[in-house]
Amino acid sequence: MPGAAAPVAIPLPWRDPLCAFAPLSAEPYALLLGPGGGPAGGRWSLVLARPDDIHEASGPGALDGLPPLAPVPGPVPPLPFLGGHAGLACYELGASLEPVPRLEGSSWPDLAFGHYPCVALFDHHKEALWVVGPDTEKAQRFAALLGDAPLPEPAPPAAAALRRLNSRVQIEGAVAKVRALIAAGDIFQANISQGFAVDLAGPEDALTCFHRLCRQSPAPFGGFFRRSADQVLVSNSPERFFAVTAEGLVKTSPIKGTRPRHQQTARDRALAQALLRSAKDRAENLMIVDLMRNDLARVCRPGSVQVAALCALRSFANVHHLVSTVTGQLAPGKTARDVLAACFPAGSITGAPKVRAMQIIAAMEGRARGPYCGALGYISRHGAADFSVLIRTAEHVRHGAGWQWRFRTGGGIVADSDPAMEYAEMLDKARALCRAAGAEP
Secondary structure, three states: OOOOOOOEEEEEOOOOHHHHHHHHOOOOOOEEEOOOOOOOOOOEEEEEOOOOEEEEEOOOOOOOOOOOOOOOOOOOOOOOOOOEEEEEEOHHHHHHOOOOOOOOOOOOOOEEEEEEOOEEEEEOOOOEEEEEEOOHHHHHHHHOOOOOOOOOOOOOOOOOOEEEOOOHHHHHHHHHHHHHHHHOOOOOEEEEEEEEEEEOOOOOOHHHHHHHHHHHOOOOEEEEEEEEOOEEEEEEEOOEEEEEOOOOEEEEOOEEEEEEOOOOHHHHHHHHHHHHHOHHHHHHHHHHHHHHHHHHHOOEOOOOOEEEEEEEEEEOOOEEEEEEEEEEEEOOOOOHHHHHHHHOOOHHHOEEOHHHHHHHHHHHHOOOOOOOOOEEEEEEOOOOEEEEEOOOEEEEEEEOOEEEEEEEEEEEEOOOOOHHHHHHHHHHHHHHHHHHHOOOO
């Protein structure tokens, strides 16, 4: 758009991003991305609120309808977000991008994005804070909205009952069916999930639950997104979907391969080493690396897509993971929105080949996933973008007179998957969300 102004960046005293976000957290479209550092990244946190436009859409053309962004004139400051789009893409967006069934059962739109002219940016490496806005007046007004008082430590949750929406027999049966499809040559891998619901005890507000989750189980790509008074998303994801720099460098970091953590150091180390030696988990990871290479090749310069890291061990609060990194350089004329369209949903939560895996997931699960396995992140007007994969993610929604957490956990099924072990892995992945809600998996 001609005549667009250069953004203004105002430095502010350092504070915890969650403290800064707290006064805004009850507002519709309040969004916090990355509430802290972490063992695998998490340099930046973003506080976004009061968008000047909202784009909600479902079905064909949902992503195409996202309005274009005004470019940034002149030199660009070295900051990740200078105003632009941010929000949620639900798993069902994939049904408008690929020939897969659209399932019912989600109250979320495929896309829920706001256009945010202002942002608070927290650099955890330097403990530096800036507020960016289209002009000094608007940046200062936004800065005045931020909190600076430390938040009290969240109290332990009251005991709450967990409901498993799928039985052990159902999940182990689904794993066996996927293995049969693999043996028949129909597919290489599919990611099957199971559902959980927790009726929260007492008036547990979403921010307190999120605060507790972050304290108990820090992860590099957390997020809090309030769509409305009755519908909030809380995420504690360890996985980046993709990031794009202003210069067009794309990076995606698929996770495949999991072992639980252990309190005893020697046992914990043994579990990590077993994961590194596991031929099954390595094969699972390699399949998704190949899938992501193919997806990125659709929007990157020929020959630029490379595997920067393969099956690297990353240890989080509750689990060890194998994480790979694939990079590429955007082709001329391609943008972060093209990356989202080419790669969504992430291959690590579908399987390979992707379209057939998504068809099998739909047949096995029979219900919309909603935010789970979608993406949360931003696209800045200077071309940079960053999205997480929405795993370790719960919907905090009104349920009758109280509140409920709804979430899913899954696992990639390959030829030598053991149904009992896959079921146990899904429970390991549910542990952090259950604990934050006062339940036991």
